[in-house]
Structures are given as C-alpha cells and as structure tokens.
Amino acid sequence: MKQSQLFTKTQKDALKDEVSVNAQLLIRAGFIYKEMAGVYAILPLGLKVINKIANIVRDEMDKTGGVEMQSTALQRQEVWKKTDRWSDDMVDNWFKTKLKNGTELSLAFTHEEPMANMMTNFISSYKDLPIYAYDIRTVFRNEARAKSGIMRGKEFFWKALYSFSKDEAQHNEYYEKAKVAYKNVFDRVGLGEKTFMTFASGGSFSKYSHEFQTISEAGEDIIYIDEEKGIAVNKEVYTDEVLEDLGLNKNTLIEKKAIEVGNIFSLGHKFSEPFNLKYKNEKGESQLVFMGCYGIGISRLMGTIVEEHHDDKGIIWPEAVAPFRIHLLSLNQNEKAQEIYDALTIAGMEVLFDDRDANAGVKFADADLMGMPYQLVVSEKNTRDSQVEIKNRKSGVVEYVSLESSEIVKYFQNK
RNA sequence: CGGGGCGUUGUGUAAUGGUAGCGCGCUUGGUUUGGGACCAAGUAGUCCGAGUUCGACUCUCGGCGCCCCGACCA
Numbered sequence: 160m161k162q163s164q165l166f167t168k169t170q171k172d173a174l175k176d177e178v179s180v181n182a183q184l185l186i187r188a189g190f191i192y193k194e195m196a197g198v199y200a201i202l203p204l205g206l207k208v209i210n211k212i213a214n215i216v217r218d219e220m221d222k223t224g225g226v227e228m229q230s231t232a233l234q235r236q237e238v239w240k241k242t243d244r245w246s247d248d249m250v251d252n253w254f255k256t257k258l259k260n261g262t263e264l265s266l267a268f269t270h271e272e273p274m275a276n277m278m279t280n281f282i283s284s285y286k287d288l289p290i291y292a293y294d295i296r297t298v299f300r301n302e303a304r305a306k307s308g309i310m311r312g313k314e315f316f317w318k319a320l321y322s323f324s325k326d327e328a329q330h331n332e333y334y335e336k337a338k339v340a341y342k343n344v345f346d347r348v349g350l351g352e353k354t355f356m357t358f359a360s361g362g363s364f365s366k367y368s369h370e371f372q373t374i375s376e377a378g379e380d381i382i383y384i385d386e387e388k389g390i391a392v393n394k395e396v397y398t399d400e401v402l403e404d405l406g407l408n409k410n411t412l413i414e415k416k417a418i419e420v421g422n423i424f425s426l427g428h429k430f431s432e433p434f435n436l437k438y439k440n441e442k443g444e445s446q447l448v449f450m451g452c453y454g455i456g457i458s459r460l461m462g463t464i465v466e467e468h469h470d471d472k473g474i475i476w477p478e479a480v481a482p483f484r485i486h487l488l489s490l491n492q493n494e495k496a497q498e499i500y501d502a503l504t505i506a507g508m509e510v511l512f513d514d515r516d517a518n519a520g521v522k523f524a525d526a527d528l529m530g531m532p533y534q535l536v537v538s539e540k541n542t543r544d545s546q547v548e549i550k551n552r553k554s555g556v557v558e559y560v561s562l563e564s565s566e567i568v569k570y571f572q573n574k
Numbered sequence: 575c576g577g578g579g580c581g582u583u584g585u586g587u588a589a590u591g592g593u594a595g596c597g598c599g600c601u602u603g604g605u606u607u608g609g610g611a612c613c614a615a616g617u618a619g620u621c622c623g624a625g626u627u628c629g630a631c632u633c634u635c636g637g638c639g640c641c642c643c644g645a646c647c648a
Binding site: 168169170171172173174175176177178193195196251252269298300302303304306310311315317319370379419420421422454455456459490491517518519520521522523524525527536538539540541548 | 575580581584585586587597598599606607608609610611639640641642644645646647648
C-alpha cells in the first residue's frame, strides 16, 4: 500500500487526554481513533493488526476442532432471564435498548445464554457432541470507568468459543487442548515469554478457571508466578490452601502486574440446566450438556502487544502481527522505489511504500513510530552505491542489499 | 458508582476580569533533501447553557466531556 493513500496521519506530540502507552502510540501512529472514552475506531493500519491477530486465533481455534460462526449483536431478554443475569442487580453494565413495541433488549454482552439456548436446536444425541463453536465479534459493556486506552473499553473485539461436551471427561479433554491453543496464540503474537497460565477463581462449577496473564506494568491484575513451572496464581485466589493444592511454594513465587489477555472456564451444567440443553446418551437417557467457554480479547491483545513491544520512538510490531512487514522509504527516489515496491508486492510481500513528498527525518520518525519490522531505504546515497539499506526496527541492525529488485525480494524471502 | 484533576484552533500550550498569543500541523511561494530543515505569507480556537460585570478564557451556577485513584470487570 502506498502511504499517500492512507488517510491517517502521525502525530508528533503526546496527547494530553491519554496516559496509557498503548493509546498514545496507537493514536499517534494512526492505528486507532478515539471516538469517546473507551470507544475507539480501528483505522486501516489498526485493522490490519486486528485481522492478523484474529487470523492467528482463528487458526489455533480451528486446529482444536473449533468452527466459526457469527452470533448476534442484539440479544433478547427472555434468554437472559432464564439465568437471572438480566437483572441489573446481577449485571449492571449492560447496554440495554428497546424495540419499537417497547420490548427491552440488549447489545451483545457475552454469549453463554444465547449459545446454550441456540444449541437446544442442534443438540439431541451424544452423536452430536462435542461441539466447539466460536465467534469473533465486538461486544459491549457499559463500563463505569473505561481506562487504559484500548485495554478496557465500552466496546471491544474478542473471540469467544463455547464448548459443548457430553460429560466432564470429554470436556476436560478439550479444555487441555484449549490451553495448548492459547499458549500457541500468545507465542505467535509475540507475547509468549511474558504470558503465564494463571489459576483464578473458578466460579460456580469448577475449582479454578485459567487466565492467561501477560506481565506488564500496564496490567490491572496481580499474579504470583512460579517461573520454573511456568504457571501463576491470581491474587484473588492467592491463599495458603490454594498454593498447597497447586503444589506451589510461596517463597519461589514472584509478584507481578499482569494483563489478562485470555481466559478459559469450565461452565459445567450452569447454563445447560436452565436452558434444558440435553442430549440422549447411548442408553437413551437424557443428559445435560457439559459446557465451557474460552475468551481472548483481541483488541486488548493489540494494546498489550504495544505495551510490551515499543521504545521511546514508537511501536515495534512482532512480524506476525505487523500491518506490513516492510516499510519502504523513498528519499526522493520514488521511481526506483516504485520498481522495488512492485517487485516485492508481486512476490507477495506486504509493503507500506512511503511515497510522500517529505523529508528524510520525517519519514524515519514516522517509520519508527509506526513500527514495521523492516525499513527499506531507497535514497540517492544508496542508489549511487547500487544498494538499498534495510534496517531492522527491533534490533536496529542495518544491512545493505543490491539495488536489484530480485535481490531485495530474495533477501526478504530468506528472512 | 465514590474520590481527585482538567476542558483555549487539528495537536501541545500561554493569557486570572481589559486587543486570545506561541510551537507543531495544515495552505501558498521559495530554498533544502539521511533523523521531525530553513525563510516568508496565510489558516484555524476559549466544550454547551444561564448568570455576575461597562467588559468573562478568567468569577458563579447547571450541564456535557476527558484523564487518574478506588470499587467493578475480558
């Protein structure tokens, strides 16, 4: 893509009404636009990141046997009344609205109830199970206090998978798979080393749920990490009893602030019971479906990646989620750069071509701020020596490659 | 939802009752061309509504909005 086609602009100055690093950098680099507190438009560059993360999540969910669908953004109250969650006493951060006829309904908040309800239509036999349906969508929460940029908004983009199993054993089998899939996701988006599976309160059915917590100063949670075992305990369940149960030694645990980027929950019969979500087993007996839910905050992940991958100049995107792999900077060499751009694009590479009429300093500063993994500089100086300069945004290492387009393509193919 | 802070051109700021100024951005012209370059001329603003006053960015009241701490939450 040519940068001259991007309608977004970078901003040099820090914004006064944002404190969080993720919002500062994402807004200044033109990835998101703040519409109101906790509500951000995803701009072209940001959307590319979101889509890349979503695709990684998709890939890992599909590998576990997940099937993607699209749930509804409008939800009806009857469904929620069955579990008593419609009441404002139970959930006070709904966005509720009304139909023309006065019937109250709500904006998508989460989908345990609608999914359980819908599945009564599709599940009738043990042969139908297990089912792993997931959804990547925007959900809405009427947060009393949106904060931390895109980390906690009034609307956010997430993946939610709901598992439907015939019994606890079948459920547990999937639950373990989900743990692996989640680990893969966080590895792939560049947060693997800082992300720990964390034991948290389990809710009504299971003893624990599992959160995936990324160590970060921007985090809202406190976790205690056992580095050797690679697991952690959320402060909310940090008791001697729990530590003993998990075989953890208080003295070896490290306290850290962390961002909850995902969680997985065993729901048991909590939702299948009120919806009478049952199947017939081999003996023809009616059994309740055993459910689980598995969430990943995709927009929050984008924020977390920025929090953990940046320097004083800007964002440093991990390759797997960068909007473009290569930032082609033409310093008054648009003709030559265009050739290279064409060759790279034809070779299937993602290139952002800075073809703007701007000074070198502006282009370098913008490239650093936007954070593509490679900056490919075509300048008079380089052209004279029949070469281009390729700078790694993260390491700062500069390499020189022949000006020949085919050589440049080769360079990136071998990286 | 409790507590605190704050609303001035697109953005960052100055003006504390008396002509709304400056940096960046943007526009035009010129000079530049490897780390946000220079010169010149422009552009654009007091969150909204009442009130006090000869006069309000400034004071008062109300509203709306934003940030931070807490509570709550993916």
